[in-house]
Amino acid sequence: MxxxxxxxxxxxxxxxxxxxxxxxxxxxxxxxxxxxxxxxxxxxxxxxxxxxxxxxxxxxxxxxxxxxxxxxxxxxxxxxxxxxxxxxxxxxxxxxxxxxxxxxxxxxxxxxxxxxxxxxxxxxxxxxxxxxGLRQMPRPLPVQGPFTPAVVAGATGELVVPGDNALLQFYDLVHDRHIAKLQVAPRNPVSLTDKEAAMGGGVYGAPAQPLVSLLAFSTNGRCMATVDLRPDAGAQGSAEPSLKFWERSGAGSAAASPFTLNSQADGPHQGGVNALAYHPREHMVATTGEEGDFKVWERAVLRTGTAAGVRTSHRWSCRSVGSFRGEPLRAATFSPDGSLLAVAATQTATLWDPFNNVLIAALALPAASSSASQLTSLAFLHCSATLVGASRGTSPCLVVWDLLTLSGQEIHPAWHEGGGCGAWSRLARAHSDLGPATYPCSGFAVHTAQQQPARNRPPVLPIGLFAPSGHDYGSRVLAGWRS
CATH class of the missing domain: 2.130.10.10 (YVTN repeat-like/Quinoprotein amine dehydrogenase)
Known part of the structure; x- marks a missing residue:
């Protein structure tokens, strides 16, 4: 019925x-x-x-x-x-x-x-x-800037994912289980006011949350550096960055968090922090800023005498400051052996001695792409004297520099109907031919400048580079693209 x-x-x-x-x-x-x-x-x-x-x-x-x-x-x-x-x-x-x-x-x-x-x-x-479970990426702040969606915690193999409210989640991908979480910027969850909730939202939508925008680990995974953004903490309501250095909690420690805060530098740059890189062998960190400076930070050993003996501790401080023509610096990375620091300055990849703060070389973009492109990511290839850069502009591309001859060559991504994103592309050694190569498993193709797709294709933007280490990978780079 x-x-x-x-x-x-x-x-x-x-x-x-x-x-x-x-x-x-x-x-x-x-x-x-x-x-x-x-x-x-x-x-x-x-x-x-x-x-x-x-x-x-x-x-x-x-x-x-x-x-x-x-x-x-x-x-x-x-x-x-x-x-x-x-x-x-x-x-x-x-x-x-x-x-x-x-x-x-x-x-x-x-x-x-x-x-x-x-x-x-x-x-x-x-x-x-x-x-x-594995957390989703946080709701982004209403500002332009870099963001690290995930990173592997050095030799430990833990996947570290930023979450809402400046929280980091440590996840075991092998066993598919949650390990721990770390509150980088302690703050209670904030919701809408009564009036805003009755109206269905605030003036600018939901309240902005603190966000971990950048993070990097030492090779052994024992130390970590983070950059978190605190909304409405800067001038005229802007987000203020904070650089923090962490040390892994000991096995017998009573701390519930996997890392403990060692040092903190609020507002490390006059503008936003665009890049964060950890030295592969030393306790040294490089940061770049929108104001045109890069800074190298190092961990120093402090010894204090007590009645029980000498007590040893560590503190981080700024070692040196550098710049290149006052241009904004948007990327930084160390070479695999740690002897070079590459910093992206608009249309130039600069190579520095990180220990003496000396400029070694300046690698300009090829003439075909230098007019309206800017470098946004850099990565050294392992087992090869090669530096790869990702540029963003009217004709985004990858640029491969041979560090032995200081010459560069463009590589343009192929455009597929329906769009596409990051994929593996194998880059031969510096003296090999960088001709077209397609890899069906990834849906990604590598083209020379003469074989770039039609001009009427939708733009694709590089979002990051990563060069994995190990003999199984050879000279490879993971390039992420966004349409």
Whole structure:
């Protein structure tokens, strides 16, 4: 027998719906954080959840309690008859859905936006266990600048991924499991105000969060350098960068984080920090700035005498500062043996002695691409005297320099219908022919300047270069492109 339908009209878009097992109550949440509850599908009673985007809702089987949560990382337990509320705060991220566990009526599974599932016991108001998946990339800040989506933590092989609210996740790809997390810039999650939530958002959308934009590891994975951006901390509300140096916590340490902060430099450059590179053999880090300076930082050993003996510690400080014609510097990388530091200065790749801060060579872009291109990424090829640069402009391309002859050659990416992104391209040794080569497994082709695609193709932009080490890779570079 057909049941009559019932239309429930709301003023805001619905984000979630919950119905109890007896079908006596319906609860809906909208994007302003408002909860509407229908008793026996008749009257609606409005409940307000302050300053939260209503994302997760669940009615317990007997319809006595309503569980809700949103962007404030707080689980709210509502008693429908009395309107009394209990809170389970500090869950670590926005809530997206809430589901009951059939085996135990007191247990609920709470899903969160950071790919985490937490099992909550309502009887004890505690989190019994947490299951962490690989986190998604954070929502970017409304500023232009570089961003490192992931990096391998040196010899440890851990994948380190930046997450929301300046958090780093350490993940084991071999066993597909979460290892640890590190809060680079401690800050509680911030949501919209009551007024902004009622209007469906703030003036500039959701509040900006701190973000880890750059990170690099030492070869052994024991030390780490990060650059995080703090929104609205700089002049006129701009994001202020902070350079931090970390040391891995000892095996017997009581610290819950995998790394402990050693040194911090707020505003290391007058403008933004464009690049961060760690020396392959020494505890030395290079940074580049939009104002036209690059800085080399080093770790020094400090010894202090105590009654128990000599105590040894480490501190980081700026070793030297360099520039090239006052041009903005947007990329930096060390050679595999650490004897050279390559810095990208608009249309020139400069080579420096990092220990003496001496300019060794300046490699200009080939004449065909120098008019409207800028270098954005650099990478040395292992087992080869070759430097590869990625340029961005009207005709983006890869540029390969032979460091023995200081000559360069362009390589243009092939354009495929439907677009494409990063792929492997094998680059022969410096004196080999760099002719066309296509690799079906990657969907990527390498072309000389004479064989570049048609001019009417959509532009492709280089987003990064990476040269893996090891004899299995030879002279290869991973080039990422974005259309």
């Amino acid at each position: 057909d049941q009559p339908s019932l239309a429930l009209h709301l003023s805001k878009p619905i984000t979630c719906v919950a119905i109890d097992s007896k079908e006596q109550h319906i609860a809906t949440g909208d994007e302003s954080g408002r909860i509407n509850i229908w008793h026996s599908f008749a009257t609606a009673v409005a409940q307000a959840e302050p300053a939260s985007l209503a994302c997760g809702r669940s009615l317990n089987p007997d319809g006595i309690y309503l569980l809700s949560g949103g962007s404030e990382a707080v689980l709210v337990i509502w008693q429908l008859e009395t309107g009394k509320r209990n809170y389970l705060p500090r869950l670590g991220g926005p809530l997206t859905s809430i589901e009951p566990c059939g085996a135990d009526p007191a247990l609920y599974a709470v899903c969160q936006a950071d790919n985490t599932i937490r099992v909550v016991n309502l009887a004890t108001m505690t989190v019994t266990c947490s299951i962490h």
